[in-house]
Amino acid sequence: MTWLAQAMHVGRKDLRLTKWSLLLYAAGVTLLTGLALLGVAIWGQLLWAGALCVAGGLLLGMFVHADSPTSVDAFWATRPLSTSAVYAAKVVGALVLLAVPLIAELVVLLAHGIDAARALTLLVRPAA
Secondary structure, three states: OOHHHHHHHHHHHHHHHOHHHHHHHHHHHHHHHHHHHHOOOOOOHHHHHHHHHHHHHHHHHHHHHOOOOOOOOOHHHHOOOOHHHHHHHHHHHHHHHHHHHHHHHHHHHHHOOOOHHHHHHHHHOOOO
16 A cells, blocks of 8 residues: 555544544534624624634644544554555645635635735634
């Protein structure tokens, strides 16, 4: 199995193990994005957004630690998988997971008439 095939194998396995959590997270992101696009204010919208951030962090931890890189008795270490392929699959998965809410927020900012350069600046600037 090639290095790329190994990384894809680990990525597919991670998706299979966390599919319901990922779907629930994606539904939450979609719901909050849709409400923001429609201009609908709901009670506790900030709390819902905060809960979504916490859920994203927990999901990221579940995703990365499904094959713990530091565990001495990790199951993946007994398989013929390249360490760098497992690492690459985890990094790509984490980047995709972090990109989902950023893309949703970018869509909302652009829909509210903020120009693209300013919207990108708002996305990467830490909240003050």
